[in-house]
Amino acid sequence: MAQLNMVQAINQALAQEMARDDRVVLLGEDVGRDGGVFRVTEGLQERFGPERVIDTPLSESAIMGCAVGMAAYGLRPVPEIQFMGFAYSAFEQLFAHAARLRSRSRGRFSCPLVVRTPYGGGIKAPELHEESTEALFCQAPGLKVVIPSGPYHAKGLLLASLRDPDPVLFLEPTRLYRMVKEEVPEGDYLVELGRARVARPGGAVTVIAWGSMLERVLKSVEGFDAEVIDLLTVNPIDFETVLNSVKKTGRVVVVHEAVKTCGLGAEIAATIAEEGILHLRGPILRVTAPDVPVPLAKLMDQYLPSSRQIQAALEEVLKY
Amino acid sequence: MAQLNMVQAINQALAQEMARDDRVVLLGEDVGRDGGVFRVTEGLQERFGPERVIDTPLSESAIMGCAVGMAAYGLRPVPEIQFMGFAYSAFEQLFAHAARLRSRSRGRFSCPLVVRTPYGGGIKAPELHEESTEALFCQAPGLKVVIPSGPYHAKGLLLASLRDPDPVLFLEPTRLYRMVKEEVPEGDYLVELGRARVARPGGAVTVIAWGSMLERVLKSVEGFDAEVIDLLTVNPIDFETVLNSVKKTGRVVVVHEAVKTCGLGAEIAATIAEEGILHLRGPILRVTAPDVPVPLAKLMDQYLPSSRQIQAALEEVLKY
């Protein structure tokens, strides 16, 4: 087994699945000749050719719309949106078409595509390069949303996404791209979609996170008897795992990069308040970014949830 | 005072504000000569001319983007998106630009516009004509979202929106357009944005709704000691009013047209679970549409929350 960072793990998953399944086709801005602005698709065009790793014009909506048509025709397209903030101009095609094609064709057509896009804050990039609006897409029935928290899960989740019969939005936390290396099996393995994992067992409080916040949470909970859950798939959420932990701890803190209002923490807290309230000892706290637009680099540290804020929330819920 | 339906009340508010403030300009598809597909802007082009009531090409993103530029230049544009489902192709301009212009120009520019769009289900229209995805837009800091529940509030809320210094998404429940008439003062009056109202006082359970679900909730709670809150503004939500009611009742049911997952009920339940949990006797229940795409006419009744479902939820929470 090799030590890979997330960029390498994703690249390997794409290369292996393309070798295995000729229906898999990549398209997007700068994904070919340039190998992607983060080098995630490096070497794939040389290996698989320009008709399978397609450098497109600067047209997010058409990239997404084309992927829908390709999927319906029988391919397994992997459109890349260069940064999540630019998915907004492809919103209609993803939210109203990709997610609904199976339903609006009553199963005559399906839409097995995987939208890959760099996601989240902390890389000192310009405006709209550090968005984390996953909750927008979790409101689309028919669309799965997956967010890996490290290289090992990135590869296994991406392979599972590429074999899923329905559309998947695969969000790649840019802050993690090269931050950590992990043992990543050379071979083929799947990490099941729709399953969360207990990243750290504990008894006194359940902390729920995903993507790049997981790493921050794991650092922050040291010295606390905290059980940390890594959602991995944020739509649909594995509430079975979440509620089992809450039964045990009775205390919950949700941590995410997105703004608080209508961030994904809302759905998590609401479902716990609906199905697990009798196990709760106190309030469900959300540690999130404030309700402001994503700032530029200099204010990013004040924007993203900090260890101090996470620990303050832990201390608060532990009072109950 | 005249008895007006919501179409008439909105038309009157637009006409009166246009007469009062020459910065107010309407633009959209079929808003002029045709008076809007629901006749909401009827007579306004004749009265104010084609440069103030502008029939645009079929271009939702440009309609929204133009409104941003008009607002920055000093006008108060009122773009109409013919149906909420077509706002998806204008998502970037609304979510990433209108909502952020004040912030990204650090106050040099503001964006006082009011996006009007017909919203919600129950009118037997084709696909994408009955969307209720308000929660998508409530995740945009800088954007207010307003949903009237009847003619009186529609006029007062729209006048307040037209005078607000920041962008407002004004969602008009199509099912209510001509359903009820109310006394609507001829003159100028404002219904404050960001304030919910107690539509029906009660002591045993708090039921939270807005838009066309309010009418259904009010019918359904008869015989229950239920306090019904009409949010009116769904972003920002008036949690003071909500929490005061929860303090009293200790029981909560939220009702909305949208799908359950990441619908606005999630934010409401989460905030109550965060700030009001000690007053709760039992679970916070959400009565919503199921997690499926909005269906066509024949299945709409099975899709929208029914009185039966609302009453079942009331009986359930009253067990605690």
Added chain:
Amino acid sequence: MPRETIATFEIRRLSVLNEEGKADESLMPPLSDDEIWRMYQAMVLTRTYDERAVALQREGRIGTYPPVMGQEAAQVGTALAMSPSDWLFPSFREMGVHLTLGYPIHQLLQYWTGDERAQKVPPGFNFFPFCVAVSSQIPQAVGAAMAVRYRKDPVAVLTFFGDGATSKGDFHEAMNMAGVFRLPIVFICQNNQWAISVPLKGQTASASLAQKAVAYGFDGVQVDGNDVFAVYSAASEALEKARSGGGPTFIECLTYRMADHTTADDAGRYRSPEDVASWRAKDPVLRLERFLESRGRWTAGKGSEVKTWATGMIDEAVQQMEAIPPPGAAELFDGTLDTLTVRQESERKGR
């Protein structure tokens, strides 16, 4: 080097059959008498279907319906140029294509009753369901054409849309993409000169829609959209070109929306009776009848035989449509995902 000219473009218009039903023999496509008669039958069937659908809506037996009256030639002419392996990405106002190619008529009507299930296109038809979000089907069609190119299949992709659709970003991004990759696709714009209440000059300042193809580096041509022969030859040529690697074509069918935008619309609010009347003389069905008559192949008697045949087809379809039991709540969930989520499963049980 002063103001040098770096490029010149010519936009051309094809017209074969004039309003009097006279055909320009030099441009007449190679069609047998039987094929022309089938064109006629398809156009009458479309007209008959359309009249009935409007009546059914008035009687409350179906929901809001968008009439195709006046646009039969653009639809029938294109349909007959298609081959069974071609793919179609329609908007919602080209049911004449479906009718010409033998699509189940009751299912067309069922869709307008607001029944999900009618969106399931039967096997054998490479058609996407109707698309209401104007222009959003166009990039999807381009994507199918990219898949065709990748698979090297002998297939052409065809997409229909209206004049209003040309103002949308998706039209532009898709046309541009098709040009860059020289894809096997034909863009058919039914320019019926109205987008609900917005007339063509309120939609764009360009003199023709055909010239919009100049922006994408491939051919755009305008045809008389009420001339079934012109439409047929332009479509045949473009489809053949697409299948043989010649790249995309944009065809503007200049026609007119004779009826209201939909049964929920009142065109009287925004256009004059004169405007409409002037187009009645250009009726595509009438024109073809005159042509056939001049060839001694049409008489009032033969005409009413065809009408009777068409009426019978529609009568039967209406019966079939009305015999369909309403959908159950389970239909809300089926087909949402290959495997329902835990939440969907419980919601499904709850109904």
Added chain:
Amino acid sequence: MPRETIATFEIRRLSVLNEEGKADESLMPPLSDDEIWRMYQAMVLTRTYDERAVALQREGRIGTYPPVMGQEAAQVGTALAMSPSDWLFPSFREMGVHLTLGYPIHQLLQYWTGDERAQKVPPGFNFFPFCVAVSSQIPQAVGAAMAVRYRKDPVAVLTFFGDGATSKGDFHEAMNMAGVFRLPIVFICQNNQWAISVPLKGQTASASLAQKAVAYGFDGVQVDGNDVFAVYSAASEALEKARSGGGPTFIECLTYRMADHTTADDAGRYRSPEDVASWRAKDPVLRLERFLESRGRWTAGKGSEVKTWATGMIDEAVQQMEAIPPPGAAELFDGTLDTLTVRQESERKGR
């Protein structure tokens, strides 16, 4: 009536100053020697600023930066054609416009350090902040032009974007809208032939970008974007036309991105040194120096005087920029809304 031609279009290219620095006197815009000298100063200032910005990024003193090298003529030529009441909707690669019009240099640099506050455009400049979402500023510019038309102000609106932006839906919808309402706006496309790694032919199949205006019914012209005189006269003409009710104009400035896309990019991965070298000979600054020299107005000495002046300006700006204290957490909230929400207020206190 056979295949009749319904329209013809000619796309023209304007070029005044050739690579050797020779001007076509018949096309030379009316500029005094002093004005031409100011052009030269502005171009040197832009080049000097750009070199320094790249160096500052390498030293980690600012963040990722998009160089303008090679595109100075397109920016300076346009800026000098503007009047103070005109409005500008920039992308992010036309800082030469800002520099030419006296925009605070330290504030340009401050923006690239990732400081929100630099987005507050100072009074007196009707400029929008930089816009990173490619093409999204274009409909906003069109909206401002609609407001100008409504207010009947003697103002022109100007928007800048690149070749890649022409593939976006917003470019199309905005251009079309501008055509329909004949708005007072000038669209300046800096066609530097690259969109990160995608060359022009991968962006569109159209032979020129100027011809895209054909789709919208107004004039599109291509100018030699490295020829400051050609840019200046095309821009002056278009702005004057806009202010006098003549409607929109699309100007394609054909130029070349001499540097990497940004300091985070490595153009060596996707284009050849030869390709770049061939454009060095076309350098817009060099070209103007040759012109001035041929008029006896430029010497190596005069040139280095200007460079020294420019370097001084930039030195001072860098000092000012680095003297700015970092923003506080409160800056996250200020300017989000006119009145913060209850939740925002409490979040603000918590920091």
